[in-house]
Amino acid sequence: MSDKGDCSICEAPTHGMHFGVSTCKACASFFRRSMVERKRYKCRFQDHCIINNKVRNNCRACRLKKCYQAGMIREASPAPTEPPVIPPLFGGDLTRCPSTALISPQASYSLSPPQLPTSLTSNLLYNLSVSTQPTVSPTYIKLSSTPDMINLYPRITRLLQAFRSFQHSLKSLYKIENPHAIYEPEEFKQAEKQQYDRLETGTASFIMSMVNEFFPSFFKLNAEDRIKVFRPFAVRFSILYRVYISAVYFNAENDGRICTHYGYYNSVETLDMFFGETPNIAEVKALALPLFTRLNSIKRKAIRIGLREADVAAIIGIMYLTETEENCVLDYEDQKHKNEIQTELFNNTITTYGFDRAGVQLAEVLSVINDINNLCVISTESMIIGDLILPKNLALQTWLCADQRYR
Numbered sequence: 001m002s003d004k005g006d007c008s009i010c011e012a013p014t015h016g017m018h019f020g021v022s023t024c025k026a027c028a029s030f031f032r033r034s035m036v037e038r039k040r041y042k043c044r045f046q047d048h049c050i051i052n053n054k055v056r057n058n059c060r061a062c063r064l065k066k067c068y069q070a071g072m073i074r075e076a077s078p079a080p081t082e083p084p085v086i087p088p089l090f091g092g093d094l095t096r097c098p099s100t101a102l103i104s105p106q107a108s109y110s111l112s113p114p115q116l117p118t119s120l121t122s123n124l125l126y127n128l129s130v131s132t133q134p135t136v137s138p139t140y141i142k143l144s145s146t147p148d149m150i151n152l153y154p155r156i157t158r159l160l161q162a163f164r165s166f167q168h169s170l171k172s173l174y175k176i177e178n179p180h181a182i183y184e185p186e187e188f189k190q191a192e193k194q195q196y197d198r199l200e201t202g203t204a205s206f207i208m209s210m211v212n213e214f215f216p217s218f219f220k221l222n223a224e225d226r227i228k229v230f231r232p233f234a235v236r237f238s239i240l241y242r243v244y245i246s247a248v249y250f251n252a253e254n255d256g257r258i259c260t261h262y263g264y265y266n267s268v269e270t271l272d273m274f275f276g277e278t279p280n281i282a283e284v285k286a287l288a289l290p291l292f293t294r295l296n297s298i299k300r301k302a303i304r305i306g307l308r309e310a311d312v313a314a315i316i317g318i319m320y321l322t323e324t325e326e327n328c329v330l331d332y333e334d335q336k337h338k339n340e341i342q343t344e345l346f347n348n349t350i351t352t353y354g355f356d357r358a359g360v361q362l363a364e365v366l367s368v369i370n371d372i373n374n375l376c377v378i379s380t381e382s383m384i385i386g387d388l389i390l391p392k393n394l395a396l397q398t399w400l401c402a403d404q405r406y407r
Contacts, residue, residue, distance in 0.1 A: 008070040012053035019072040159313035162214035170262040191264040228327040247302040314345040
């Protein structure tokens with residue numbers, strides 16, 4: 001291993017000494033994130049999973065165990081002198097998080113989640129952020145995972161756990177990017193392109209981790225079908241997250257900011273700050289305007305209807321199973337699962353709003369799915385045009401907001 005300059009964990013080319021052991025960047029970042037989040041993983045098999053650079057994301061429990069066995073210790077690694085890189089999803093080292101992309105280039109990515117092929121070429125776009133720095137004070141109603149909640153709504157409760165796990169991971173990524181931030185940010189920061197690209201990479205990895213952990217039906221699909229399902233789902237999930245978190249933190253009447261990642265925002269007005277100096281910023285803003293307009297429209301709807309975490313959780317499950325249904329075929333168990341999610345959401349809506357209001361409220365919540373699908377079309381069109389407008393060095397290195405089916 002070390003004689004050949006390989007990572008002690010996954011056998012990829014080593015990057016140097018991290019946490020007392022010679023490892024690649026991806027494994028060092030995985031170990032750092034596991035320590036920051038105090039993660040406890042559980043192997044689905046017999047704690048003997050193979051860990052190498054092609055399947056290192058298949059089992060986080062065995063990967064972390066191998067880190068310990070190799071001698072990695074938290075105190076051994078000094079503070080990083082460069083921005084940390086999160087384990088890969090599509091090509092190279094990824095960062096993570098959902099977003100609504102404006103413009104994105106042709107990019108080549110390699111896939112390294114469970115048993116997925118290692119190379120893909122995708123033109124994907126995905127970003128959205130907002131501007132003006134508010135004091136952070138979320139006002140949204142959150143649904144607790146009480147015993148009654150778990151018994152009455154087991155499907156939604158599980159999906160709620162998935163969504164909260166993802167949000168927790170994004171907050172941990174914020175702490176990695178801002179090591180001196182002990183608590184939640186008092187103000188969200190204007191996103192900058194280089195940082196945005198890093199965070200997008202990590203977000204993608206976290207979405208894949210969430211799917212691996214909370215969507216067991218994903219493993220029933222073959223490698224090709226996993227890619228067909230995961231890509232469009234990840235795009236829609238990322239938009240949903242950004243809409244929800246933007247509605248929580250940027251809910252003033254005329255606030256046009258959109259959260260790109262936890263702790264960061266962007267807006268049409270501040271795109272010059274996002275891209276830095278670029279001669280055709282006016283064209284970029286004109287291209288971005290329909291995206292931000294539609295995104296803010298969905299955000300305002302979320303605020304108006306009081307979109308809850310439970311609603312978001314149910315939408316996540318419905319979107320995932322819908323993509324499975326459209327790209328493959330839902331088996332009996334998956335169809336039953338989808339029906340149970342919809343039934344639980346209906347019953348919970350009646351319990352929360354009363355029978356008279358439940359019908360309208362449920363229709364509003366489910367219409368968010370259609371809004372997100374429409375936004376995917378707009379964002380993909382913007383990406384295609386953006387490839388022609390933006391200099392290559394300013395094109396967004398992301399794929400989470402472009403649906404290949406619309407290209």
